[in-house]
Amino acid sequence: MTSNPRADAELDSNRAAGALFDLEPLAGTTFGARLRFSEARGLAATLEALEAAPEALSDAFYRCGGLLVLPEVLAIAQDPGLLVRLSRLLGSEVENYHQTLTTKNNVHASVPEIYLVSNIPPSSTLPPPPPDPLLDEDGNFPTRFPQRRGWHTDQSFRRPPPDISLFYAVQPAPPGQGQTLFADGTAAYEALPTALKQRADGLIGVHVMPKTGRSEQAVRAGETPLSLKPHQRPQRQPVVRRHPVTGKPALYLCEGGQMDWIEGPFEGLAPGPDGEGASLLYELMTHFTQPRFTYAHEWGRGDLVIYDNRNLIHSATWFDKAANQRLMWRTTVWGNPGPAYDGETRSWIPTVGSD
Numbered sequence: 001m002t003s004n005p006r007a008d009a010e011l012d013s014n015r016a017a018g019a020l021f022d023l024e025p026l027a028g029t030t031f032g033a034r035l036r037f038s039e040a041r042g043l044a045a046t047l048e049a050l051e052a053a054p055e056a057l058s059d060a061f062y063r064c065g066g067l068l069v070l071p072e073v074l075a076i077a078q079d080p081g082l083l084v085r086l087s088r089l090l091g092s093e094v095e096n097y098h099q100t101l102t103t104k105n106n107v108h109a110s111v112p113e114i115y116l117v118s119n120i121p122p123s124s125t126l127p128p129p130p131p132d133p134l135l136d137e138d139g140n141f142p143t144r145f146p147q148r149r150g151w152h153t154d155q156s157f158r159r160p161p162p163d164i165s166l167f168y169a170v171q172p173a174p175p176g177q178g179q180t181l182f183a184d185g186t187a188a189y190e191a192l193p194t195a196l197k198q199r200a201d202g203l204i205g206v207h208v209m210p211k212t213g214r215s216e217q218a219v220r221a222g223e224t225p226l227s228l229k230p231h232q233r234p235q236r237q238p239v240v241r242r243h244p245v246t247g248k249p250a251l252y253l254c255e256g257g258q259m260d261w262i263e264g265p266f267e268g269l270a271p272g273p274d275g276e277g278a279s280l281l282y283e284l285m286t287h288f289t290q291p292r293f294t295y296a297h298e299w300g301r302g303d304l305v306i307y308d309n310r311n312l313i314h315s316a317t318w319f320d321k322a323a324n325q326r327l328m329w330r331t332t333v334w335g336n337p338g339p340a341y342d343g344e345t346r347s348w349i350p351t352v353g354s355d
Helices: 043-052 055-063 081-088 185-190 194-200 216-220 276-288
Strands: 021-025 033-037 067-070 115-118 164-171 180-184 204-207 235-238 240-242 249-251 294-297 304-308 312-316 327-334
Touching: 021 055, 043 081, 055 304, 081 164, 081 327, 180 185, 180 304, 185 249, 185 276, 194 276, 235 240, 304 312
Parallel strands: 033 067
Antiparallel strands: 021 033, 067 304, 115 327, 164 304, 164 327, 180 294, 180 312, 204 235, 240 249
């Protein structure tokens, strides 16, 4: 079984947190932990105690590599404000989606900090297709790119990009469907061969909004790219990003859907799906998404996963949308992208008078 030193080192952290929660390393992976709140008090009371000492949760989060799995937090579905309170323990700002050009059918009706990921109308978030082939060469559930597609970090096409996401299952897909995969950019960077690590260091990725005609699939299909307004234009991000809290370097990149395959995917390398940049991206992503760096979460009702966008990537998986309805809630936490972003205005907010 793969060891999990980040969680193993601090399994008694519940004592420091006043017995508010217990941590248990996730089995079979290098990162992450399962967190359970004390059953002696309700979630609202636990949050009140954590709000008095917010460093308890954030310390546990960073010790465990930026992934916490909280099973069956059923109270959130009845009181979505609890998810926002929990989010505020991890950063200085929780995004209000009414203020960031998000379509209203994807925003919670009464809590604007909650983004809806759902195939239930009027939302229209559809699952990706299943991988082809369905199993990897060893007969296992596939995680590795390019057999598994869709790997990304949330909103990498923004500068500054967000810190942390909280993803909550109100109504998950049936068992065995609709998993979410996570990959550890810190461990993946540490394990890069020397020559590949030297190529990645200092490299700049070109990220862009999905559905703008600039993805690998769109470029290969010959689609005409959209004309982008200033606040929609591609953004440059470091491929190796030093975490502002832990100080550790991690791979920070996406694959086909959020990289710009017209100007990129990498600055300074031949662009396009058959260029030098594409070849390097495939090499890095194939390394990044090896099973030894990944965790697959099988969702149950009320599960909450908290993940760090600065050093992890994730990918959705297929579920039968014709037979099942799925409703997930997401909040986005901002406030500490690192010194490289100091003083920047938000790239995705239109400026007055811009076209």
